[in-house]
Amino acid sequence: MKWTAPRGTRDILPGEVEQWQWLEQTFAEVCRLYDFREIRIPTFEHTEVFTRGVGDSSDIVRKEMYTFLDKGERSMTLRPEGTAGVARAFVEEGMQSLPFPVRLYYNLNLFRYERVAKGRYREFHQLGAEAFGAAGPEMELELLSLLFAFFQKLGLREVSLRLNCVGSFADRKAYNEALRAYFAPHVSELCSDCVQRLELNPMRILDCKVPGCQNWVDQAPSLMDFISPTSQAHFETLCMGLDSLGIPYEVDPKIVRGLDYYTDTVFEFVSEHVGTQGTICGGGRYDALIEEMGGAPTPAVGFALGVERLLMELQAQNLLPTVQMGPDLYVGYVGDRALERARLLVHQARTLGLAAQMELTGRSVKAQLKYANRLGAHAVLILGETELETGMGRLKWMQTGTEDPVSIQEPDAWLSSLVAKRRKEES
Numbered sequence: 515m516k517w518t519a520p521r522g523t524r525d526i527l528p529g530e531v532e533q534w535q536w537l538e539q540t541f542a543e544v545c546r547l548y549d550f551r552e553i554r555i556p557t558f559e560h561t562e563v564f565t566r567g568v569g570d571s572s573d574i575v576r577k578e579m580y581t582f583l584d585k586g587e588r589s590m591t592l593r594p595e596g597t598a599g600v601a602r603a604f605v606e607e608g609m610q611s612l613p614f615p616v617r618l619y620y621n622l623n624l625f626r627y628e629r630v631a632k633g634r635y636r637e638f639h640q641l642g643a644e645a646f647g648a649a650g651p652e653m654e655l656e657l658l659s660l661l662f663a664f665f666q667k668l669g670l671r672e673v674s675l676r677l678n679c680v681g682s683f684a685d686r687k688a689y690n691e692a693l694r695a696y697f698a699p700h701v702s703e704l705c706s707d708c709v710q711r712l713e714l715n716p717m718r719i720l721d722c723k724v725p726g727c728q729n730w731v732d733q734a735p736s737l738m739d740f741i742s743p744t745s746q747a748h749f750e751t752l753c754m755g756l757d758s759l760g761i762p763y764e765v766d767p768k769i770v771r772g773l774d775y776y777t778d779t780v781f782e783f784v785s786e787h788v789g790t791q792g793t794i795c796g797g798g799r800y801d802a803l804i805e806e807m808g809g810a811p812t813p814a815v816g817f818a819l820g821v822e823r824l825l826m827e828l829q830a831q832n833l834l835p836t837v838q839m840g841p842d843l844y845v846g847y848v849g850d851r852a853l854e855r856a857r858l859l860v861h862q863a864r865t866l867g868l869a870a871q872m873e874l875t876g877r878s879v880k881a882q883l884k885y886a887n888r889l890g891a892h893a894v895l896i897l898g899e900t901e902l903e904t905g906m907g908r909l910k911w912m913q914t915g916t917e918d919p920v921s922i923q924e925p926d927a928w929l930s931s932l933v934a935k936r937r938k939e940e941s
């Protein structure tokens with residue numbers, strides 16, 4: 515039997531992993547500048563954390579969760595997103611007693627049983643941030659400015675910020691009633707998902723991509739007419755703040771988001787390059803979630819970036835760093851005496867900070883050189899009787915084919931200059 519990875523999951527191999535590490539480190543660095551601290555949470559939670567947190571009417575809870583009974587007959591779910599788990603941890607770990615706002619970031623793998631497509635997986639990854647305890651639009655600005663700084667650091671262009679205000683739960687209740695009345699006469703023309711949405715959450719019809727449904731969206735009642743003056747003022751201040759920071763955005767009434775916990779501000783960063791899965795990042799305010807998780811009412815805002823989609827976008831814009839695959843130094847040998855010396859030399863090279871490999875499978879000299887070449891080794895030294903006798907070897911630079919004489923007895927000097935050379939090339 516030859517096994518394959520489950521549909522919608524993938525292996526991330528050396529060569530690609532370094533690009534992930536670069537992205538993760540760049541995100542961590544930007545989060546440090548904004549004084550966000552990392553949080554790590556469990557991969558699975560009690561199912562209720564998501565049914566209550568993300569909400570019964572969301573696609574995630576209705577049809578996408580990996581839910582199972584554990585051996586104690588408790589219902590558990592692999593996390594489909596990060597916010598509900600972070601909110602659960604915030605309450606459980608007593609973070610309400612920390613100075614507000616509490617600023618957290620994360621790097622998580624997530625699980626959703628979705629229809630697999632380009633940029634849409636069943637196991638995927640998010641870099642995200644959540645801030646608890648700040649009710650004003652300044653907190654949204656802080657997060658959007660963090661995202662903007664991150665994109666700038668990556669060199670990313672052609673990603674646009676779309677912003678909307680979805681009001682309070684009470685505002686939305688009234689709005690959803692109005693939408694039900696508006697869409698009811700057109701029910702036979704809606705897609706099957708939207709027929710269900712009409713019952714559960716009619717606002718989701720607004721961001722349905724099916725053309726038949728889109729026909730009715732433009733004339734639908736506007737959410738803005740249902741939103742309280744306080745929410746409108748919050749949104750206006752946020753927009754003015756974005757203007758003053760020079761962050762471009764577009765107010766888009768069709769951004770309604772697929773998770774139930776949002777209140778007031780919602781936003782997405784959308785790209786033209788990722789096919790139908792153009793949303794790279796989604797987020798917003800969720801002022802009622804902490805209370806829902808059993809904590810004292812605490813305002814909150816956050817976002818999550820889809821790592822796979824962000825990498826696809828960076829690739830499309832030619833912004834991914836080239837990855838050096840081979841070691842800095844490869845040491846081969848002929849004979850047992852030379853083997854001993856090679857072992858010590860490689861150890862010394864590693865102590866000084868070089869990535870080094872030595873011959874381990876007993877290849878011939880010719881095969882050793884071929885192997886070093888395939889590895890992409892930067893420099894190669896092969897030790898034999900002559901080298902041991904004279905105390906000198908020839909360090910071969912694989913890119914140019916040129917050679918330099920080097921001391922075998924006292925290698926510190928040339929190993930150190932190799933370290934300096936590699937550092938210079940990397941920076």
Ligand code: HAM
Nearest residue numbers: 595597634635638793794795796797798816817818820
């Ligand atoms: P979301 O919109 O469900 O929001 O996901 C955020 C991002 O994760 C999406 O924009 C997309 O880039 C990526 N993503 C989602 N599903 C998949 C998938 N199946 N395959 C690949 N990438 C995917 C949330 O998860 C919220 N927790 C965001 C948030 C944080 N709101 C407040 N705080």
